[in-house]
Amino acid sequence: MAESARASSFFPLVVLLLAGSGGSGPRGIQALLCACTSCLQANYTCETDGACMVSIFNLDGMEHHVRTCIPKVELVPAGKPFYCLSSEDLRNTHCCYTDYCNRIDLRVPSGHLKEPEHPSMWGPVELVGIIAGPVFLLFLIIIIVFLVINYHQRVYHNRQRLDMEDPSCEMCLSKDKTLQDLVYDLSTSGSGSGLPLFVQRTVARTIVLQEIIGKGRFGEVWRGRWRGGDVAVKIFSSREERSWFREAEIYQTVMLRHENILGFIAADNKGKGWAWIQHSQMEDARENNGTWTQLWLVSDYHEHGSLFDYLNRYTVTIEGMIKLALSAASGLAHLHMEIVGTQGKPGIAHRDLKSKNILVKKNGMCAIADLGLAVRHDAVTDTIDIAPNQRVGTKRYMAPEVLDETINMKHFDSFKCADIYALGLVYWEIARRCNSGGVHEEYQLPYYDLVPSDPSIEEMRKVVCDQKLRPNIPNWWQSYEALRVMGKMMRECWYANGAARLTPCLSVQEDVKT
Known part of the structure; x- marks a missing residue:
């Protein structure tokens, strides 16, 4: 019992020392000066806005005095603060509220707990309640801990399975939907x-x-x-x-x-x-x-990859050529189109249209991809949303006005016209691989015979703007109606004047006629 009393006496000592080291603050108008046993560098003095405290207790036959400051915020509960309570057998504590009032000496406690003066009044029912309550609480805590551990184990094993298997089967979304x-x-x-x-x-x-x-x-x-x-x-x-x-x-x-x-x-x-x-x-x-x-x-995912890869591997029939050309024009037309309304769509220009940025679907149609350089047009404010991106389009597919820097960046139609020029070059790539009567051309990039494999802007500008050259259209295409129409559309996409070029809608109409 004496050992228990001695151990319990450490708690108020630690609390008082912490209060003494942290209770002092800047001296204000109503600051209180107190004696402080732990404030050696402050001349054994501390300041507070609360109370001065002195406490004495007996530990192992030795008297221990503690004098310190108690901040006002720690004087709780009001009227009978916790820090100011005494224990007749363990410690004697006194709080006061005038300067240096805690320099007084207090009676030293005995340091031993007294035996209870009265026998326990607990009956059998009360004792059962006291014992059963903690046991039930402990049992409840064990159940909760077990459930939490079991939950985390299941989550961990699920995550391991997600890393090793196709995770889609564990998705919270409906399992019967692709x-x-x-x-x-x-x-x-x-x-x-x-x-x-x-x-x-x-x-x-x-x-x-x-x-x-x-x-x-x-x-x-x-x-x-x-x-x-x-x-x-x-x-x-x-x-x-x-x-x-x-x-x-x-x-x-x-x-x-x-x-x-x-x-x-x-x-x-x-x-x-x-x-x-x-x-x-x-x-x-x-x-x-x-x-x-x-x-x-x-x-x-489209297993055929890009149109560039597809045309390198395969030739196409006339029907296949028309399907590729028509679907590419249809995608670009939707991209360019502005839909007005609360759920409307702004006009979008691609700015980097080329065969490597067009994918071929399983049904032989095109899907336009890679919109990282695209610009949007706000019809209400007539403004163009241009991303702060240092990249430029692919030089080989740049329109003449882009190469010679005469494009009107404030006019959205200028960007659409530049897309049409690039679409014409893509049409040329497709048409060259059309197998008509057993005749077809090897795949080549536009201007393959006029510029190096990685041309500079200056080299492209010289060919496209100065010399006004365009990819060669073979004469034998005139023998086949579909190829003849394709050649006509290409030329109308390649005009030096952007305003004279075809629109995607007109390109679609020409494809449908064939």
């Missing part, structure tokens, strides 16, 4: 701008990457798996954050979804450690102090 169903439902039931952000993050963070299918200056493209289906994951370098943000922003434009524009699914930024970094990403990771932020853009 990704295409989910995108269709959520995009057509609302504004048409795509999936809600929380669904985007849920999808993006449960995709399993399978293989790399492409590389570019922005980063890498992977084929991923979600719910047993394939998706394309464009992973941007951390240095291309502006391009990632801009492309995600454009893809989520209201009412942009169209069968001939690449289907956007999700965007997410995922922080990774060293273990997740590919060898090609090490340099960027070192620049970021050993961490790597993956900027993901998830879209529909």
